[in-house]
Amino acid sequence: MLKINKGDTVKVVAGKDRGKEGVVEKVLGDAKVLLPNLNLYKKHVKAATAPDKKGGIYDIPRPVPLANVILVCPHCKKTTRVGFKLVQGRQKRVGVRKNEISFKGKIRESSQVTTQR
Numbered sequence: 212m213l214k215i216n217k218g219d220t221v222k223v224v225a226g227k228d229r230g231k232e233g234v235v236e237k238v239l240g241d242a243k244v245l246l247p248n249l250n251l252y253k254k255h256v257k258a259a260t261a262p263d264k265k266g267g268i269y270d271i272p273r274p275v276p277l278a279n280v281i282l283v284c285p286h287c288k289k290t291t292r293v294g295f296k297l298v299q300g301r302q303k304r305v306g307v308r309k310n311e312i313s314f315k316g317k318i319r320e321s322s323q324v325t326t327q328r
Contacts (some may be wrong), residue, residue, distance in 0.1 A: 214282070214304065215244060216291040221280040222290050223249060227276075232283060236272075243274035250275050284308060 213271045215221060215235060221244065222232045233246035251270045258266030281290045291308040 213238060214308075215280065216278060216289065220283040220285065221246070222283050223275060223279060224290075225279040226275065228229050239274055242277045244277060244280060245272060245274050247272055282306070 215238065216226050217238055219235045220232060221247075221325050225228055228249045231249055233249045235244050236247050237245040239245065248272045252273050253267060254269050254271045256269060258264060261283045282293050283289070284291045285308075287308070289308060291306040294305045297303075312328050316320050
């Protein structure tokens, strides 16, 4: 289970886009996330022989390493680290700052949480 999933709001903490926030579009297997309109690079494309393929210089988003982003808590809108706790025998993500669990956008207090030891 990854600490950052598709659809999470994250903040870039290192790199040329430091301080900007974005929603995770895709999580790549090699510990990277794709954020739309962040970490943009120029790609030079040569025109193809087909008439509908145009050449030019395009901006494309490149993946950002997971170490360079931090999760933004959906409840308090502050950055937080992510931990894991057992809830009813299943492992769930927990924000370290507020100790709350996010279930598909809904937030529940940690009174229902049992700690795994």
